[in-house]
């Protein structure tokens with residue numbers, strides 16, 4: 001490595017303007033990889049952190065949907081999680097989180113993603129060494145006990161960047177829903193997660209996917225990602241909504257409903273859309289205090305399964321990459337990144353994302 005420092009977009013406190021600051025670089029330590037960031041996309045949770053809706057240490061570095069090119073490999077890192085060799089110049093993606101080491105969660109529960117002490121990229125203070133641990137910068141250290149995958153050359157940066165958060169999360173959500181051949185699925189929320197969720201449901205063999213979203217632009221776009229019918233839950237009468245869902249999910253409701261809109265109030269309607277024995281999966285209500293009142297008797301009488309998904313299992317990262325590689329001709333994933341900004345315009349990218357002017361803003365340092 002030649003560079004001795006790199007630039008980072010840092011925010012002093014929630015909603016304060018981003019400043020581009022220079023921080024020192026060092027050679028990667030054992031187990032680390034230093035990458036030059038190719039692209040980092042702004043996830044909804046970056047917006048929540050920046051706006052102060054969830055705690056994040058400040059002055060902070062955001063960005064966890066990241067891909068980059070290997071600048072230097074630390075001792076002991078020569079293969080990715082699939083066993084493919086890694087070398088300088090390879091473009092890689094990696095898990096959005098890293099863990100302290102083996103624990104009851106990794107060894108017994110098979111839930112490494114919820115290990116005590118798990119931390120995420122783009123969730124640490126800029127002052128915390130090695131400083132470069134978020135996507136909104138020129139460099140990022142991939143820290144020990146992250147899961148790395150080499151990216152095939154055929155994928156564009158736009159297709160590859162959301163794999164380690166948006167896509168992998170929806171692999172986990174659809175896995176939790178147990179979607180099988182011929183099933184019908186309702187997706188509540190047609191943002192990036194909902195679109196990937198619809199496409200993955202179809203790839204898993206779903207016969208019908210119904211999407212619900214109040215924004216017309218999102219409903220229009222959804223048809224290109226496997227949604228057969230997109231409805232507006234704000235203007236469609238509740239009974240009419242249920243009737244139309246049952247018409248398509250014969251004979252009596254959806255096999256699975258996926259919540260990816262982050263609005264707890266939609267949960268009761270989603271539960272009502274399920275058939276007897278159906279499964280409801282929560283993937284969007286990531287902020288605390290998502291209070292909602294549900295009729296627990298419905299869960300009991302309809303023999304429903306209710307599941308939550310937070311962080312994905314490392315195996316889902318491999319599945320996410322393979323899904324995008326296999327389906328990039330069927331679904332226009334490249335088009336989901338609809339805004340590109342240099343490092344000194346992170347604030348503008350954040351504002352455009354928060355206002356819904358772009359679906360996925362990309363920082364290209």
Ligand SMILES: [Zn+2]
Nearest residue numbers: 043045165166
């Ligand atoms: Zn994310």
